[in-house]
Amino acid sequence: MNLQQFRFVRETIRRNFNLTEAARSLFTSQPGVSKSILEFEDELGIKIFERHGKRIKGLTKPGAVVAQVIDRIMREVDNLKKVSDEFARRDEGGLVIACTHAQARYILPKVIPAFRERFPKVRVSLAEGNPPALAQMVLHEQADVAIATETLVHTQGLAALPVYSWEHIVVVRPDHPLAELTSQQAKNLTLAQVAQYPIVTYDRQFSGRCAIDEAFAAGAVTPDIVLEAIDADVIKTYVDVGLGIGIIAGMAFDPQRDKGLVGLPVGHLFGTHTTRVAIKSGVFLRDYVYVLLEMLASNLTREVVQEALEKSPQAEEPAIAR
Structure with missing residues (x-):
């Protein structure tokens, strides 16, 4: 057995058991990867992968244990390289x-x-x-x-x-009704008041969006989310063109840089995030x-x-x- 076989097994698992993708990521051929894995299985005397014809479906029970051992070995090999680099x-x-x-x-x-x-x-x-x-x-x-x-x-x-910790803020245009609120008054904003306006905010996997959805759900309020984006700058752009109000992370708003918008703290509505x-x-x-x-x-x-x-x-x- 050798490190090359370990790499082939590990990468096959990482690529969802797709040998073609594993070979491509390792800059080698798919038949070469397949042959090397079969030789490794013969040497161990066990099957690492469950197969359906030529396709790999997943790991066998002993294969899962072998995969763990290989992962530890390869991690230590990588650590050795890093130790060498650290001192050399x-x-x-x-x-x-x-x-x-x-x-x-x-x-x-x-x-x-x-x-x-x-x-x-x-x-x-x-x-x-x-x-x-x-x-x-x-x-x-x-x-x-x-x-x-x-x-x-x-x-x-x-x-x-x-x-660091942060809270959400609502961003609006200077001519928006909410722009008249002071920061202190904004702390009294309710979910119902926010939901009166179309909302532009984050995609569901970014910047506390789950907390926004959970807050509205808990308050039995249905927001009108008209646009989702992964980028606060995109959200601010669409607020600026009048699409709606924005809900963004606090660190994404700078009063000096974002002079065309007004930011209102709403941490009391959507919580503190880390x-x-x-x-x-x-x-x-x-x-x-x-x-x-x-x-x-x-x-x-x-x-x-x-x-x-x-x-x-x-x-x-x-x-x-x-």
Whole structure:
């Protein structure tokens, strides 16, 4: 048995048992992957995958155990590479940050310039997506860290640490009736008053949208949501052209930058939310990753992060075919 076979098995599982996709991602041929896996199964004396003809349907019961062992082995192989890089190329390497558009647009610009000044030889990449996809990127080690509000804290195998808290605000045009309210008066706004107007807000997987839906449902109020978007700038654009009022995350509104709009705090309606940064349990972190985490939140010291990683449970076993 060899590491190549381990990689083929792991990638086949990650690609939902599609050998063609697994081969493409590993820059090799599908017949080569299939043959290598069959040889590995013969050597072990067990079947790792359930098959229907030539198609792989899922993992057998012993295959699920083998997959867990392979995942641990490959994680340690990757850790060895990172340890080598840490001591041979201490201030060089790559850093992939998986994040939502809101974090890329409003939070990371306050952090990345300072990080780059300290680590000019580290290549920084941003991988944007929805929170569930970001969690999977870190679990599959396609990203070093993920930053989002939803999902991360509920994903087994990840240590999710709080970065900052925030509340929603309603944004309106200056000529809108709600624009006459002061910030203090806005704190008395009701769900029914908000629902009197067409609403532009986030897609259901982003920036506390679930909390918005739950608040309206709990209040037995039906909102008229006329447009959903993943980007607060898009929401503000459509508010500006008169499509409706917007409900966005507080950090996405800047009175100096967004002078054509009025922001009203509505945390009392939709609650307080926590944006978190997540790292994978069992993964060796380069020194500069610890520095990034502390730049995101000063309380995220190396000791705090390491303690969280030690307490975080490992990922669940892959699903077994029935």
